Amino acid sequence: MTQYLDFEKPLAEIEGKAEELRAMARANEEMDVAEEAAALDAKAASLLEDLYKDLTPWRKCQVARHPERPHCKDYIDALFTDYTPLAGDRNFADDHAVMGGLARFDGQPVVVIGHEKGTDTKSRIERNFGMARPEGYRKAIRLMEMAGRFGLPVITLVDTPGAYPGKGAEERGQSEAIARSTEMCLKIGVPLVSVIIGEGGSGGAVAFATANRVAMLEHSVYSVISPEGCASILWKDAEKMREAAEALRLTAQDLHKLGVADRVIVEPKGGAHRDRVAAVTSVGHMIEAMLGELKDMDGDALVADRRKKFLDMGSKGLAA
Amino acid sequence: MNWITNYVRPRINSIFSRREVPENLWHKCDECGSMLFHRELADNLNVCTECDHHMAITPRARFKGLFDGGIFAEIDVPEPTADPLHFRDQKKYPDRMRSAQKSTGEKEAMLVATGEIGRTPIVAAAQDFSFMGGSMGMYVGNAIIAAAEKAVELKRPLVLFSAAGGARMQEGILSLMQMPRTTVAVQMLKEAGLPYIVVLTHPTTGGVTASYAMLGDVHISEPNALICFAGPRVIEQTIREKLPEGFQRAEYLLDHGMLDRVTKRTEMREELITITRMLMNQPPAVKGDLPAPEPEVEEETTAKTTVDEAAKE
Numbered sequence: 001m002t003q004y005l006d007f008e009k010p011l012a013e014i015e016g017k018a019e020e021l022r023a024m025a026r027a028n029e030e031m032d033v034a035e036e037a038a039a040l041d042a043k044a045a046s047l048l049e050d051l052y053k054d055l056t057p058w059r060k061c062q063v064a065r066h067p068e069r070p071h072c073k074d075y076i077d078a079l080f081t082d083y084t085p086l087a088g089d090r091n092f093a094d095d096h097a098v099m100g101g102l103a104r105f106d107g108q109p110v111v112v113i114g115h116e117k118g119t120d121t122k123s124r125i126e127r128n129f130g131m132a133r134p135e136g137y138r139k140a141i142r143l144m145e146m147a148g149r150f151g152l153p154v155i156t157l158v159d160t161p162g163a164y165p166g167k168g169a170e171e172r173g174q175s176e177a178i179a180r181s182t183e184m185c186l187k188i189g190v191p192l193v194s195v196i197i198g199e200g201g202s203g204g205a206v207a208f209a210t211a212n213r214v215a216m217l218e219h220s221v222y223s224v225i226s227p228e229g230c231a232s233i234l235w236k237d238a239e240k241m242r243e244a245a246e247a248l249r250l251t252a253q254d255l256h257k258l259g260v261a262d263r264v265i266v267e268p269k270g271g272a273h274r275d276r277v278a279a280v281t282s283v284g285h286m287i288e289a290m291l292g293e294l295k296d297m298d299g300d301a302l303v304a305d306r307r308k309k310f311l312d313m314g315s316k317g318l319a320a
Numbered sequence: 321m322n323w324i325t326n327y328v329r330p331r332i333n334s335i336f337s338r339r340e341v342p343e344n345l346w347h348k349c350d351e352c353g354s355m356l357f358h359r360e361l362a363d364n365l366n367v368c369t370e371c372d373h374h375m376a377i378t379p380r381a382r383f384k385g386l387f388d389g390g391i392f393a394e395i396d397v398p399e400p401t402a403d404p405l406h407f408r409d410q411k412k413y414p415d416r417m418r419s420a421q422k423s424t425g426e427k428e429a430m431l432v433a434t435g436e437i438g439r440t441p442i443v444a445a446a447q448d449f450s451f452m453g454g455s456m457g458m459y460v461g462n463a464i465i466a467a468a469e470k471a472v473e474l475k476r477p478l479v480l481f482s483a484a485g486g487a488r489m490q491e492g493i494l495s496l497m498q499m500p501r502t503t504v505a506v507q508m509l510k511e512a513g514l515p516y517i518v519v520l521t522h523p524t525t526g527g528v529t530a531s532y533a534m535l536g537d538v539h540i541s542e543p544n545a546l547i548c549f550a551g552p553r554v555i556e557q558t559i560r561e562k563l564p565e566g567f568q569r570a571e572y573l574l575d576h577g578m579l580d581r582v583t584k585r586t587e588m589r590e591e592l593i594t595i596t597r598m599l600m601n602q603p604p605a606v607k608g609d610l611p612a613p614e615p616e617v618e619e620e621t622t623a624k625t626t627v628d629e630a631a632k633e
Contacts, residue, residue: 163530165550165558170568171576175529175549182503183535202487203499203530203549210500224487224496224527234409234489248492249405258404260493307504311465314458314494314501318405 005062014044048270057245063219064198068273072114072157079284095136097128100143111147113140114157131164134177137207141184148188156194156208162201178207185210189299193290196220212306213290215263216252219271223250365585374542374585379431379446386589388613392435397466400458405492413490420452429454430463436613438593438605443471446481454484456528457491461498468505477515477596482533486526499531506535515599520547539579541570
């Protein structure tokens with residue numbers, strides 16, 4: 001059973017009716033509802049297309065946060081073989097909000113790292129809703145450094161509301177951990193590609209997404225601050241998140257125009273959660289394509305490419 | 321009626337406006353409430369002479385106190401695209417910029433300069449909290465890159481004074497991208513083997529702390545400065561408990577291993593001279609006030625005195 005977002009309410013009604021009809025038909029074999037149900041399906045399909053054709057930035061945030069959206073773990077399970085999770089920052093703890101380890105992508109050994117939000121109450125709490133603590137970033141730093149030494153490409157999957165704003169996280173140097181992670185991204189002489197699969201929340205996302213190539217799923221978002229946070233600061237009213245989402249230009253489409261996202265990955269109709277297999281497959285193709293573009297570059301060229309990309313960034317605004 | 325509007329009201333106004341003069345000459349300490357004479361306060365680098373509370377200081381006033389003889393040369397910072405997102409909240413971003421420029425007399429939130437401290441040539445950059453909360457946008461990013469490039473070109477250490485609420489929301493994702501951009505600037509210094517000293521001043525928070533402010537060779541902070549990634553209010557809302565006294569203050573960070581030193585502003589110059597000279601393998605500096613060096617370039621300027629007056633307001 002799909003969980004509907006508030007703006008999908010009319011769709012929920014139609015799909016609910018079709019489902020009801022079919023249930024009735026199952027209970028009573030003499031009823032023939034095929035035609036009626038098909039008509040409802042068609043209506044639902046066209047409504048779905050209409051709803052998703054031109055999603056407002058705030059609705060995109062909602063889709064990006066959809067609980068059934070494929071998460072990091074889904075991508076790792078489907079796209080990688082021999083996945084061997086590696087744990088711990090060798091200092092304090094293992095952060096379950098960040099998963100990562102060795103794996104093979106299309107046979108090629110790589111290091112994969114990503115934020116994982118969890119899928120039910122228990123795993124969400126264990127994963128801290130994808131909000132990493134310093135240990136998560138330090139684990140990533142350790143894995144990236146190792147990838148650099150062994151010449152393994154690094155793939156990062158970004159999906160976080162932001163770094164965790166907690167007491168212990170601050171005491172153990174959240175800022176320093178993020179800064180060092182960004183620094184390590186810029187330093188390693190191996191291909192680094194990143195996909196924003198859901199939410200790219202501020203510094204917590206940059207720490208993984210300072211990559212040679214950055215792709216974003218069509219309905220993912222990437223922003224300096226959450227629309228709610230921005231609204232409460234600039235509008236003094238957290239309820240103004242729609243306006244803030246609009247102003248922040250956080251959609252994949254705007255970020256592509258600004259040169260922050262290199263590629264936009266088309267999602268299945270109605271968002272990645274409506275056809276998880278298709279979404280995961282498209283991401284796989286994109287990772288393959290992006291790694292392909294980098295495969296002939298040596299370590300120095302990769303580092304230079306990354307630096308130039310970020311130094312040049314922002315030289316054109318939206319107008320360009 | 322005429323007599324009142326033409327004679328009495330101007331008299332009353334003049335009495336009240338005359339009272340504003342002493343208010344400008346005297347500054348009340350935010351902490352202990354002592355009334356401090358403006359000249360004395362400026363001579364003490366905006367540190368309360370009664371309770372040692374460190375009040376905000378503009379980059380120009382700071383540089384005037386930092387460099388030998390108050391002499392420094394400003395470095396040009398490449399202009400970024402103005403208002404790249406056409407951002408509008410309750411006000412338009414360009415309007416916010418204009419009012420910040422008007423109230424501070426500065427172009428943007430960071431000042432970069434070259435000069436000497438204790439005859440040690442350095443490049444310095446200082447963030448201006450009074451300019452839109454010192455927020456890091458593309459200009460600040462460009463300023464840090466320009467500072468690093470200048471330091472590499474002249475083979476000098478970079479001393480950076482941070483002060484910011486974080487990234488500039490009005491530049492959206494492009495402000496966030498200053499985190500990797502400024503990190504590249506720090507890497508340039510490291511590769512050139514040049515010291516990068518960060519002086520964290522009140523407040524240094526958000527994306528600024530999580531990039532160039534935490535990547536220094538040496539981290540020094542002014543006393544009681546708030547230094548954090550997430551602000552105390554956000555944390556209290558998240559964990560729903562009261563935070564301990566002094567949480568995220570300089571001394572607390574020193575205890576938790578995030579800073580090398582907490583140093584009073586009035587002693588900062590001597591300390592920076594000592595540290596940069598050792599890291600640059602130079603002999604100890606001659607202590608005390610040195611006469612101003614000969615200007616190295618034509619555009620060498622002393623800090624504008626008008627700015628000192630503005631700092632008092």
